[in-house]
Amino acid sequence: MTARADREPTRRRPDAPAAGVAGAVADAEVPGWSGGVMLALRWATLLVEVTAMVALGTLAGGVLLGLGPALRAGGVVAGRMTAEPTPWHTFWRTWREGFGRTNALFAPVWAVAALLWCDGVVLHLLDGPARAVLQAGLLVVGAWATVVLACWPVVVARYARGVVETWRLLLLLPLLAPATSLAVLVVAAVVLIAAGVLPLLAVLAGPAFWLWATARLATDRLDRIDAQVAGGAAGG
Numbered sequence: 001m002t003a004r005a006d007r008e009p010t011r012r013r014p015d016a017p018a019a020g021v022a023g024a025v026a027d028a029e030v031p032g033w034s035g036g037v038m039l040a041l042r043w044a045t046l047l048v049e050v051t052a053m054v055a056l057g058t059l060a061g062g063v064l065l066g067l068g069p070a071l072r073a074g075g076v077v078a079g080r081m082t083a084e085p086t087p088w089h090t091f092w093r094t095w096r097e098g099f100g101r102t103n104a105l106f107a108p109v110w111a112v113a114a115l116l117w118c119d120g121v122v123l124h125l126l127d128g129p130a131r132a133v134l135q136a137g138l139l140v141v142g143a144w145a146t147v148v149l150a151c152w153p154v155v156v157a158r159y160a161r162g163v164v165e166t167w168r169l170l171l172l173l174p175l176l177a178p179a180t181s182l183a184v185l186v187v188a189a190v191v192l193i194a195a196g197v198l199p200l201l202a203v204l205a206g207p208a209f210w211l212w213a214t215a216r217l218a219t220d221r222l223d224r225i226d227a228q229v230a231g232g233a234a235g236g
Contacts, residue, residue, distance in 0.1 A: 050208035068106025075153030
């Protein structure tokens with residue numbers, strides 16, 4: 001149905017040496033609890049690394065032009081985690097590829113963020129029923145936008161579509177995947193609670209955990225949607 005990109009992890013020959021520490025840990029077959037501890041430590045380290053990648057990628061593009069490519073590249077790396085032998089190389093390669101297209105696809109996010117900010121300012125100036133109505137509307141729009149933003153890195157990396165087609169899919173995804181949308185909102189709530197309880201941990205690993213968890217949720221749902229579409233096309 002669609003072209004896909006950046007979905008398969010970097011492969012190497014079985015007899016080739018692992019690339020760096022990440023590859024060595026990913027390929028290591030340490031038995032027992034010690035192997036589990038090594039993998040858990042590597043996973044935790046990668047969360048911090050992905051957060052650093054996203055921060056550096058955002059700054060490299062001057063924030064406005066860097067955040068979209070950084071989220072896309074961070075989503076690709078986070079979706080693979082310990083299965084990715086060269087996370088930093090993969091991140092920067094993905095960050096550079098399709099830089100202009102990625103920013104064009106991310107531009108509506110900036111527009112919606114500005115609109116929500118303006119509505120938030122207006123909310124503080126209102127009182128009574130008008131405030132309650134606007135507050136309820138902002139809550140719905142904010143939840144919808146959270147799900148769309150969570151799916152954005154996966155959709156952009158997965159499909160080679162234009163702005164209109166991409167955003168049509170993104171805006172419909174909360175309706176097409178209500179269970180996934182609820183799970184995304186739960187993840188968002190967990191990250192926010194963690195930020196309040198353990199702010200340092202949330203700063204170091206929160207963005208990466210968000211990208212990792214939402215990438216898994218979105219990828220699973222999109223796989224099923226694509227399978228349904230492919231089955232319908234074959235049956236037709």
